[in-house]
Amino acid sequence: xxxxxxxxxxxxxxxxxxxxxxxxxxxxxxxxxxxxxxxxxxxxxxxxxxxxxxxxxxxxxxxxxxxxxxxxxxxxxxxxxxxxxxxxxxxxxxxxxxxxxxxxxxxxxxxxxxxxxxxxxxxxxxxxxxxxxxxxxxxxxxxxxxxxxxxxxxxxxxxxxxxxxxxxxxxxxxxxxxxxxxxxxxxxxxxxxxxxxxxxxxxxxxxxxxxxxxxxxxxxxxxxxxxxxxxxxxxxxxxxxxxxxxxxxxxxxxxxxxxxxxxxxxxxxxxxxxxxxxxxxxxxxxxxxxxxxxxxxxxxxxxxxxxxxxxxxxxxxxxxxxxxxxxxxxxxxxxxxxxxxxxxxxxxxxxxxxxxxxxxxxxxxxxxxxxxxxxxxxxxxxxxxxxxxxxxxxxxxxxxxxxxxxxxxxxxxxxxxxxxxxxxxxxxxxxxxxxxxxxxxxxxxxxxxxxxxxxxxxxxxxxxxxxxxx
RNA sequence: GGCGCCGUACCCAAGUGGUAAGGGAGGGGCCUGCAAAGCCCUUAUUCGCCGGUUCGAAUCCGGCCGGCGCCUCCA
Numbered sequence: 435x436x437x438x439x440x441x442x443x444x445x446x447x448x449x450x451x452x453x454x455x456x457x458x459x460x461x462x463x464x465x466x467x468x469x470x471x472x473x474x475x476x477x478x479x480x481x482x483x484x485x486x487x488x489x490x491x492x493x494x495x496x497x498x499x500x501x502x503x504x505x506x507x508x509x510x511x512x513x514x515x516x517x518x519x520x521x522x523x524x525x526x527x528x529x530x531x532x533x534x535x536x537x538x539x540x541x542x543x544x545x546x547x548x549x550x551x552x553x554x555x556x557x558x559x560x561x562x563x564x565x566x567x568x569x570x571x572x573x574x575x576x577x578x579x580x581x582x583x584x585x586x587x588x589x590x591x592x593x594x595x596x597x598x599x600x601x602x603x604x605x606x607x608x609x610x611x612x613x614x615x616x617x618x619x620x621x622x623x624x625x626x627x628x629x630x631x632x633x634x635x636x637x638x639x640x641x642x643x644x645x646x647x648x649x650x651x652x653x654x655x656x657x658x659x660x661x662x663x664x665x666x667x668x669x670x671x672x673x674x675x676x677x678x679x680x681x682x683x684x685x686x687x688x689x690x691x692x693x694x695x696x697x698x699x700x701x702x703x704x705x706x707x708x709x710x711x712x713x714x715x716x717x718x719x720x721x722x723x724x725x726x727x728x729x730x731x732x733x734x735x736x737x738x739x740x741x742x743x744x745x746x747x748x749x750x751x752x753x754x755x756x757x758x759x760x761x762x763x764x765x766x767x768x769x770x771x772x773x774x775x776x777x778x779x780x781x782x783x784x785x786x787x788x789x790x791x792x793x794x795x796x797x798x799x800x801x802x803x804x805x806x807x808x809x810x811x812x813x814x815x816x817x818x819x820x821x822x823x824x825x826x827x828x829x830x831x832x833x834x835x836x837x838x839x840x841x842x843x844x845x846x847x848x849x850x851x852x853x854x855x856x857x858x859x860x861x862x863x864x865x866x867x868x869x870x871x872x873x874x875x876x877x878x879x880x881x882x883x884x885x886x887x888x889x890x891x892x893x894x895x896x897x898x899x900x901x902x903x904x
Numbered sequence: 905g906g907c908g909c910c911g912u913a914c915c916c917a918a919g920u921g922g923u924a925a926g927g928g929a930g931g932g933g934c935c936u937g938c939a940a941a942g943c944c945c946u947u948a949u950u951c952g953c954c955g956g957u958u959c960g961a962a963u964c965c966g967g968c969c970g971g972c973g974c975c976u977c978c979a
Contacts, residue, residue, distance in 0.1 A: 463979075465979085466977090466978085471979085472979090474978095474979060475978090475979045476979080477979070478979040479979080481979095482979095518977075600907085600974090600975090601907075601908090602907085602975085652977080673979065674978075674979030675908095675909095675973075675974080675979080676973085676974070676977095676978050676979065677978085677979075678974080679907090679974065679975060680974095680975090680976085680977090680978095681977095681978090704979090705979065706909085706973085706979095707972090707973065707979070708979085709972065709973080713972080713973090714972085714973070714978090715979090716977090716978060716979095717977090717978075740927095741916090744916070744917060744918095744926090744927070745916080745917065745918090746917090746918080748909095749909085749910075749917090750909075750910075750972065750973070751916095751917095752916085752972095754915090754916085756915070756916080756928090756929095757915075757916050757917095757928085759928080760915070760916060760927070760928035760929075761916085761927085761928080762928095763927085763928060763929085764926095764927050764928060767927085767928090768927095770941080774941075774942085800918095806918075806919095808917060808918050808919095808925085808926075808927090809918055809919085809925070809926080811918095811926065811927075812917095812918070812925050812926035812927080813925090813926085814926090815925095815926055815927070816925085816926075821943090868937080871937070873937055873938070876937090877938075877939085880939085880940095889940075889941090890940085891939085891940050891941050891942090892936070892937095892939085892940080892941095893941080893942090894935090898941085900941095
């Protein structure tokens with residue numbers, strides 16, 4: 435299939451061509467594990483999962499790397515502020531290491547529930563300090579750094595391409611005057627590569643370095659780890675839109691500054707935000723919802739995945755409970771349709787007719803067009819409801835499409851799974867009672883079956899049963 | 905102050921120059937012992953507003969109104 439992706443670098447959609455035929459190296463910015471992921475964070479991981487599944491579907495051999503930031507970043511700019519992980523540890527009475535482990539586990543529990551596949555490589559920042567130190571040394575050798583106030587800074591004036599990704603303009607910065615004041619910086623956009631000084635005690639999280647005991651700057655880990663696992667240049671780098679102006683901009687300066695190679699990354703993809711009526715969902719504002727809170731309201735995690743798939747990843751998506759409910763209904767109806775399909779045994783091997791192929795092509799065109807999941811979903815619906823297509827083909831198409839959508843639809847296509855004899859007997863007894871026009875007793879049995887998870891529907895061909903879906 | 909995005913039916917949301925996908929919700933009908941499911945029909949002659957370009961615009965240009973994001977840790 436043909437895949438076109440919107441590249442933030444250049445702001446243009448272009449055909450995806452990997453550096454090396456048949457192979458893709460992809461890096462996605464992972465979680466900072468000092469709190470639960472909120473559903474806005476999760477939206478980005480769902481998008482990245484669709485991309486990952488698409489690449490696999492297209493037949494590429496993929497190495498997907500994701501970091502886990504377990505060394506905290508400061509809460510504010512400059513060399514003051516408090517490390518988030520340390521703050522969380524203090525508040526919860528745990529060690530920093532326990533905090534990181536606890537929330538890493540929680541993160542993967544969420545992503546598992548959302549059918550988000552694990553990257554080939556998941557790497558922790560704290561396990562790659564030597565690589566980071568090495569990167570700073572390389573930058574130092576090439577003249578991109580300066581020492582001030584005990585910290586090592588990146589001197590962006592030595593990197594002419596600085597800000598290209600975000601289309602930053604030197605002049606823009608002045609007017610707003612909202613930039614943190616760090617007297618040591620030569621330019622407001624210079625940033626710290628290695629800290630040895632800060633105004634708070636850093637406890638366990640310090641490491642030796644040529645510049646003294648300290649800890650890495652915020653952007654270092656992604657450059658160091660991505661290059662360790664994917665090489666000095668690779669294909670795709672993803673993250674949320676918020677990373678464009680600072681984090682990814684600085685990553686580029688670090689990586690290309692150290693290697694002298696360009697481009698470090700060929701395709702930059704960014705997911706837009708999930709917003710609420712109170713504005714952007716964020717941990718600092720406290721207006722965030724977690725996957726667990728959705729579950730507490732009776733939603734299935736995949737309802738949320740369906741909800742996200744209903745909008746394009748590059749548009750802001752407005753969260754509301756009503757919209758989530760609509761997604762839940764839609765997903766249930768879809769499963770309902772599928773469980774009523776009853777394809778014949780061995781349907782998995784059914785070859786697609788011309789009509790079936792057309793749906794598949796249409797689906798791949800939608801996905802190939804910068805991952806248009808809303809259109810892909812529309813194609814799925816039309817295919818599933820197409821009476822002119824045999825159930826076997828509809829089942830095959832569903833399974834194929836679901837490999838990218840990840841909605842666990844294959845499970846819904848019950849081929850002839852057997853009903854427990856006891857329940858089957860009830861179904862049959864009820865039908866006999868109906869024939870005798872004893873509807874009161876027949877209805878009672880129908881209620882009992884419903885309690886036991888079986889829904890009976892009467893058709894001209896006799897009763898039909900199915901298992902209740904959640 | 906600067907950068908950028910968006911405004912499509914009751915709701916969510918595709919479509920970005922050739923005559924409005926899909927889903928949800930609602931209404932009517934067929935079917936049914938009653939249901940359920942299913943099926944059929946139905947809800948935008950129109951895409952925030954005003955101009956312009958064009959044979960032709962929701963789609964391009966300009967202005968206005970409204971919503972949002974970023975420039976600071978952030979998905």
